[in-house]
Amino acid sequence: MNLYSNVSKNITKTYLLLFIFVVLFGVFGYFISYYFKNDAFVYIALVYAIISSFVGYWFSDKIILSMSNAKLVNHNDNEELYHIVENLCITTGLPTPKIYIIEDQSPNAFATGRNPKNAIICVTSGLLQILNKTELEAVIAHELSHIKNYDILIASLVVVLATAITWLSQIVLRMGNWNKSSRDDDKTGYTTLLLLIAFIAVAILAPIVATLIQLAISRKREFMADSTAALTTRYPEGLISALEKISSNPLPMKKVNDYTRNLYISDPAKEKVTWFNKLWLTHPPIGERINALKQIDIK
Secondary structure, three states, rough: OOHHHHHHHHHHHHHHHHHHHHHHHHHHHHHHHHHHHOOOHHHHHHHHHHHHHHHHHHHHHHHHHHHHHHEEEEOOOOOHHHHHHHHHHHOOOOOEEEEEEEEOOOOOEEOOOOOHOOOEEEEEEEHHHHOOOOHHHHHHHHHHHHHHHHHHHHHHHHEEEEHHHHHHHHHHHHHHHHHHHHHHHOOOHHHHHHHHHHHHHHHHHHHHHHHHHHHOOOHHHHHHHHHHHHHHHOHHHHHHHHHHHHHOOOOOOOOOOOOHHHOOOOOOOOOOOOOOHHHOOOOOOHHHHHHHHHHOOOO
16 A cells, blocks of 8 residues: 555545544434434534534644643754654655653653644653654654654544543433433333433443544554654664663553553553453554564665
8 A cells, every 4th residue: 555545545534434423423312312302402413523523623633732731842942852853854755743742751652633734743751761862763753654644634533533422421321310200200111212222322332432443543554654664764773672662661651541542652551461452452562563673674
């Protein structure tokens, strides 16, 4: 798959994700309207879905930065980091993204934004402390690959949409108490059945959210970003060394949630990999990524 087909595929997936999201909310609105015998809930659900989609597309980067407590960095704040990003952008033909730092001793980094012109690279203070210049260049090159491939578009959008779905789940769960008296008087059992359907729908939302995140950042994209970074810097050993340092650091990040953790170059929660959770990891294990990098032949 070449760069242009990959970009086109990611943009198509973004629109498909938005369509599915609106349909899902419409279905929920229908059941809630039927339960309360009020058609207004259908329109409320659809308006909420459309607003969430709009906010997710245009403001997901700001929401993610707020979740992460990231601070904007200019040239004078960290000249070396700024020059590394600028030089790599010249090499890759990308506009220079805004640079943010998270004050956290756990080494990590991510990219976000809706396109290369509105992209952001964020690194932790811990990453800057433990990596040398060559290793830091490799990590930045990895994140720039996500920007160039438009991985950041769908990955950032899904954070906001998954959060919106979770809020909907909580609302539906509480609806069981909102109209308790009418259920008690219900002789036909229809409202009880509808309530059961609502609970079943909520029960499957958790894996739906997880699946959306899995689709947002696939293992294949991480391998692609790693290989692209190695080809950009012409030095795979730099990224290998960086990944080894990042993975060997035992400190989890202080502030991270289930929706943003898939954005990072390495799992910020430092969750122990078992045979079961390995099936659901958005990122390949570091060992597999390092082995793949060792197979790259730079001529």
